[in-house]
Amino acid sequence: MSMMLMIHPDKCTGCRNCELACSMEHEGDFRPKASRIHVYTWEREGFSVPMMCQQCKDAACTTVCMPKAMHRNPANGQVELDQSKCIGCKMCVQACPFGCASWDFLGSQILKCDTCGGDPACATICPTHALEWVEDTVSAQARKRSFATKLKNAFAEV
Structure with a gap:
């Protein structure tokens, strides 16, 4: 069965350990700007939410990628990035409705969650389990889709 990263924003404390773990895993350096996950915090409301690639069903990033560097892996269903292409x-940065593909000026590369090859460092390090690596079940997909819709609507209001 395929796996997915599940976000539990009600458990997120905004510690940003996930950002540090991600940048260390991929860049070998504690550089949150090079993280594939970013924690957004609303100080007044006391609310934080970690955001990474949402693995959209109809991923805009794959549609606009002319060299097909951003593509869906048929084996696991994940949206992946082939840096060599x-x-x-x-264009993927502009197309992502959640802002989860970003450009790293220092590394001159696109940054996008790759789930650390099936062992996500962000979920492993999260002290409150706000991020979990779970089986991609119908109920997990429905919860993630519902949450993504709420976030999309929240960002549209800003």
């Missing part, structure tokens, strides 16, 4: 046009 990427031409750095940043």
Whole structure:
């Protein structure tokens, strides 16, 4: 069965350990700007939410990627990035409705969650289990889709 990252924003404390773990895993350095996950915090409301690739069913990033560097892996269903095919046009960055594909100026590369090859460092390090690596069941998909819709609506209001 395929797996997915589940976000539990009600458990997130905004510690940003996930950002540090991700940047260390991928870049070998504690550089949150190079993380594939970002924690957004609303101080007044006391609310934080970690955001990474939402693995959209109809992923806009894959549609706009002309060299097909951003594609869906037929084996596991995940949206993946093949850096060797990427031409750095940043169309995927513009297309992602959640802002989960980003451009790293220092590394001159697109940054996008790859779930650490099936062992996500962010979920492993999260002290409150706000991030979990779970089986991709119908109920998990429905919860994630519902949450993504709420986030999309919240960001549309800003």
